[in-house]
């Protein structure tokens with residue numbers, strides 16, 4: 001179920017917001033502590049009790065539990081008791097206030113615990129303690145500092161014997177809100193719109209339903225994701241979730257902001273994650289934590305895809321073939337005869353592209369800012385290295401940007417001065433956001449053949465989809481999702 005909290009500050013605004021919320025929510029939460037005038041809060045309570053289109057949770061959160069209520073504790077409890085007497089479906093009572101409440105059969109009591117500092121390791125003890133006051137529903141909300149904190153919440157949800165609402169707050173806790181149905185959570189909270197959140201890290205109901213298809217998830221849902229840092233900008237959740245729906249698969253793909261790749265791999269084995277994409281900065285650092293590596297990925301030395309087969313994590317690289325396809329699709333017959341390549345950058349993308357091109361017989365020079373990294377890649381591939389600044393004397397007839405220079409929002413930047421681009425040159429930019437980067441715009445003006453990074457991006461995602469599902473990916477849909485996201489930006 002999705003619960004939309006109403007965070008308005010007056011009866012008038014509450015009634016307006018409820019009008020919209022009731023169209024999308026299964027349950028609505030009325031936050032009395034958000035009211036600026038406490039007398040108005042009571043008037044609102046009485047009014048809403050008479051006309052409520054959806055089941056309602058009444059909450060009057062004190063400051064000590066992260067709420068806004070600052071008046072006397074007696075008055076706060078009196079309002080909660082009034083909500084029970086008005087027969088509201090659910091009343092949220094802080095676990096340490098339960099003894100002050102007179103319970104009635106017609107209102108379900110949610111005993112809540114909030115921890116804005118952390119997700120304690122002994123979270124099951126908190127649960128056991130709350131259960132002692134025999135609530136109808138337990139609510140445990142903590143703060144995630146790291147993506148692995150969510151695993152403790154998932155394990156709690158799985159082991160709970162009472163109905164339970166539990167998730168982590170903060171950006172690192174997003175997945176606990178998205179995946180709660182899979183692990184048995186009673187409901188998730190989602191805001192009516194951006195800026196209307198009642199707690200940090202709350203997603204909008206639109207994000208939950210449109211991107212993550214929340215209501216379609218259940219205990220059998222397979223979990224995939226994108227591992228990187230940062231990942232909040234990634235288009236991969238939109239692409240893969242739309243593709244799962246299109247192909248009728250009960251799977252979900254989530255952003256996974258990971259700092260320590262080793263502890264991520266160790267902890268996410270516990271929830272049997274089915275597979276994941278890997279982006280900056282973990283494409284190379286994940287290698288020692290995998291059980292198996294595909295031979296192409298091993299030669300490249302960078303992984304962008306992991307498949308979990310029967311508990312063994314195997315790494316693949318789908319960037320290399322995708323880049324080669326992208327480049328060769330974008331060139332005409334004559335251009336395919338060109339064979340000297342300048343690659344700018346020496347990170348994961350450069351590594352994958354250089355490997356694929358070398359294998360296909362191209363002569364490559366790597367231009368990189370950090371000398372050691374550039375020399376290492378050129379040594380591994382068997383090609384020439386030059387400093388980043390030497391790109392202004394580029395001689396190659398194919399030029400490929402594998403740095404993030406020119407990527408949104410820094411769209412005015414280009415790694416190569418315009419006058420150094422020669423007519424007839426093929427210029428390929430791995431950056432796909434924007435599709436026409438400054439480098440490509442300059443190259444077009446100089447009479448070059450330009451190839452954008454979109455085909456490579458779609459192809460690498462399509463191959464990931466094949467590896468995870470064994471099903472042919474909906475490539476046109478993938479392309480349309482990316483184009484839609486780029487134009488909405």
Ligand code: NAP
Pocket residue numbers: 279280281283319344345346347348349350368369370373388402403404405407430431432453454456457458460
């Ligand atoms: P990465 O591993 O972090 O490598 C980044 C590279 O860019 C490094 O060589 C770095 O040089 C260089 N660089 C970054 N900022 C620079 C600057 N201001 N001046 C000079 N060099 C700079 O990243 P990656 O995974 O290779 O990705 C690189 C780009 O390719 C990103 O924009 C990414 O979106 C794009 N990409 C596209 C696709 C696709 O499918 N189209 C797939 C993968 C990646 P140092 O070594 O000196 O730090």
